[in-house]
Amino acid sequence: MASGYNVLQTSDLFSEKFYNDMNIEYDDLSNYKQQCDTLILSEKNKNEVKEICKKYLRYLDKNKTAWNVVNPKYDVCILLNYWIYYKLAYYFGLNNTDDINKAFGSFQYLWSYSMSPLNITLYSEKCKPNFELVKYHDWQKRKELYDYCVNYDSIKLTVEYYKPECQKYYKYIEEKSSIYDHFEELCNSGGSDCPHFYNNCKDYNPKIVLSKLACHGDMEAEKSRAIAEASRQDQGIESHSHGSDVAGLAASSEPEETPQTSEIGKKVANSVLGVAPVLLTATALYRYTPIGSWIRNLSGNTINSISGMGGGEIEEFLPSSHESGDMLFGDTQNYISYQPM
DSSP states (O other), X not given: OOTTSOOOOGGGSHHHHHHHHHTOOOTTGGGGXXXXXXXXXXXXXXXXXXXXXXXXXXXXXXXXXXXXXXXXXXXXXXXXXXXXXXXHHHHHOTTOHHHHHHHHHHGGGGGGSOOXXXXXXXXXXXXXXXXXXXXXXXXXXXXXXXXXXXXXXXXXXXXXXXXXXXHHHHHHHHTTHHHHHHHHHHHHTTOTTSOTTHHHHGGGOHHHHGGGSTTHHHHHHHHHHHHHHHXXXXXXXXXXXXXXXXXXXXXXXXXXXXXXHHHHHHHHHHHHHHHHHHHHHHHHHHHHSHHHHHHHHHHTTOOOEEEOGGGOEEETSOSOHHHHHHHHHSSGGGTOOOOOO
């Protein structure tokens, strides 16, 4: 998307405001210490779990009116449960499910003791830790889905009455497509693992709501421009790569000299140079010295073999005196003369 668009801050979302408020270190948290000390906990992260407990009890104590809303748009207890479980996962690590579940279960025993000094016993029944929300391996996706559902109504109102904010919320909604794909497959199969709040969120599916936003046309046009630009860049890279390949092919057509090929070349050259003097000497003796005349008289100028020392023969070495001389010298007789000693 274009860099000119506003960036969505998590603090703009209702669910994130709720979680941020829960994380505040209020001065009166010590008022809930006595009750949280009753938790049965292991030594591992014991103090951190107690801090979560204090903040949880404080919310119940300070927000009693939250439970008096008739037909609320969202269930604050679901948010509280996800906040508790998320904080425990943060301290114990996502993979330490046993430790997380033991600590989460310990919160249920808070109601086994008198809470009259806090005067929140009545409200505690409204929101107890609920394993049915967090027992699934995809609990993070469930939390993300519910957070989005809680946020959508306020997003819709903001976009309708303040259109410059549309672009940043458009991207946030679009990113939830994969979450809906996940739960559509899960819930349409009719299994019992479908979140009980899914039906309340179905109408907020990005496939349904994105096209209704005022900035939909602008965002789709921007997306098309981005795709076209990426395609042009890819074509440019491909063209450059093809040109490099051709240049590389042309260069590779030239034989590369290596230590091995260089040595072979030297050996071939030495062999040729070694044979050349023998040929030159034999031809010169034959054509320009008395030995040559003597040989021609013996053979009748049609010699087919030359006897060497030791009795060996070099057969068919010189098919004719004229051909053998011209082969190496051409018109050399014009330049070389025999001077008897």
